[in-house]
Amino acid sequence: MKRILVTLTVCATLAAVVSCEYDSPEIRFQQTTTFTNDYSKVIDALRDQTLTISQKMDLLADAMKNQTLTLSEKMSLLEEALKNQALTLSEKMDLMAKAYENGVLKYEELTGKLISEIKAANTGMTEKLDAIKRAVEAQTTDLNSKMDFIGKALDLIADTAEKGFDKNAEASGLVKAAIESLKGSMEKKLDAINDAIASQSATLSDKLILIKGAVDAGLVGENSTLGLVKKAIDALNSTAGTANEKLDAIKEAINSPSSGLNVKLEAIKEAVAQGLVDVTTKQDLILAAINSSSSYSFTKDELLEVGDDYLLVDDAFWNANHQNYEMVRALKDLIPLSLPTKCKFYFKQDSGKYPLSGYEDTSFYGPLYEEGKILRVIQSSSELILAVNLQTESNNPNLISKNGHSCYFLKKVYRSCYYVFHVGIGGYAAGKKLKMENMGSKDNFAVKSEYIEYDFWSEAVATKLGVWGFHDLAYDPKVHPNRSKEFIIIEDK
Incomplete structure (x- = not known):
């Protein structure tokens, strides 16, 4: 770092970062020229209190691209910057994104550092969710890594979230963003989704969220979800575990409000087809599925049976409630369109x-x-x-x-x-x-x-x-x- 004091009528810019100061009685401009190919001088500049945050951000962005600095030096510069309490979470995310784009950080390192920063940040939920979304969109190839990060990040912020935070709704939106940010053809994106569904580490609930994200992102239609759901259930059925553990996994997925009702119903049908669920349990799961997405809470004494294209409901309940729009709308979602007869x-x-x-x-x-x-x-x-x-x-x-x-x-x-x-x-x-x-x-x-x-x-x-x-x-x-x-x-x- 070198400092040159000159008396000028304007502030001249010689390189990436310049600071100007007034010294009385005459106007004196102090010009700071930074050299991003000199590690020690960049460190000095980062600690220079006369530089603005914006100037330091520009300096670091240039340093991340600089071919003369070693990977170790770039990592040290990033760590030095992340210690700066004056940087917002968004600004730190910008720096980490630059580091990732230039090969300084692997994706797992980026997300790990971001989770640490979220944990330490005294900032609002909106900024935290925005940082998570930007991290999801930064990496464009590995959907499994994105899904793993989304789960860890949301688990972290849900623990400290204010009242009204809907973790499942946020998960659904982030998964949609993750899918939309994938590079490649439609076939490659579908391959990535299939690989993520087949992952043994993901829970069934995560897989159903992933399927909903694929539907929301326009990659598969409503009538194409069955194949994806079947793969999710196949993956569950192929894992080690008792019948009770598999049933618990299905119940946990069905009770989650994050997946669409149609996806849950397909999951229930497939679980029945594969022998993981009996007919009695099927009715209980359907009841749980509809109640997870309905403003009306149904009981076993009201909705007694759901068939492939019919419902059995208590007659007194139906006589009293058949004009309740929200209740009827929810029940309509349970069965497909029929004709009155063959x-x-x-x-x-x-x-x-x-x-x-x-x-x-x-x-x-x-x-x-x-x-x-x-x-x-x-x-x-x-x-x-x-x-x-x-x-x-x-x-x-x-x-x-x-x-x-x-x-x-x-x-x-x-x-x-x-x-x-x-x-x-x-x-x-x-x-x-x-x-x-x-x-x-x-x-x-x-x-x-x-x-x-x-x-x-x-x-x-x-x-x-x-x-x-x-x-x-x-x-x-x-x-x-x-x-x-x-x-x-x-x-x-």
Whole structure:
């Protein structure tokens, strides 16, 4: 470090850092020139009280890039700077990021130092979370390292957080940022996610947060989460541990509010499929999953069973609460969209009824809505409702006994809409002029070149209790193997 006193009318800049002072009675400018290729002089400059924080930051940034300083010297300069109590956490994060960018720090060293600084910093939660986010975004290749750091950093600040701090919500946002900051193609990013999910060190809860982050970052769609969830459960199932330990891991993941409900439900299904969870435990987990994301807290005496596309609820509970929007919204999230009934298209002749397309599987549509089947689109739809199953001979709800409760069977359907079917013409119907038999007054029928288009109008019934329902919603293949809405097509002579 060398100091040159000169009398000037302006303050001249000779290198990276300059300080100017006034000395009376005449104006004298003291100019400090720093040399970043001289380790001892940089140390002196860092301890120079006449330099501003900004000047020292610039000096260090240059030093981190300097090729003449050794790695050991650069590390010592960084350690010297981090001792400066005048530096904010954000400024220290800037220095560490520069050191990481220039190969002075490994990522594990950067995050380790940042955690130490967070622990010691007397600063607000916003600045701490910002520093964590910037550290996550600084490294662009190793998702496992990012996830490990996020967990450690959030555990640290959660211990001292003020009331209202939502660790799970912050984790979800940070994981999304971690995924978005990954470099490379979409395939490489998905590979990184798969590797992190397969990690034996991550908890199932962490893996579900990771899956939600992938969905939030737009890397996978809602319907693509099952494969990721399956891998997460596979990783859990392949680890050592008792059945109780694995069940505890699943319960901990389901109780966490950080993952989306759809991800949790897929995890429960996969755990059941792999034999980690029995049917009774499945219901308990579903109850915990919905309560972790709902403002309404359900009990076992209200929500008695969740099937693949139906709910069983206590009838008194439903009669009293079916107009509670938040409660109904939460229940709707538990099951997929259904049709009020199965739909079969037949070509009728004197000799009998035959599948319109010539094949049963392409003339039939089940009650669960699936894209790419013969149901092409749903049009003019009104609100989605949870409809009750009505008695065949009346419009009263059909009651089912379950665990000592009188229950309603519910499905998620449109209150009213057109179901537009495209059904291939084949078998006995091929080459014939066709028409619909007993078509509904609001329905539409048209014959195209190789298929028929049938627009079927469906509308729920309002019961005296105020709930909406449909007949034959509850389909039991053992009791009613052929129950369906039959659409009969005949030859138009």
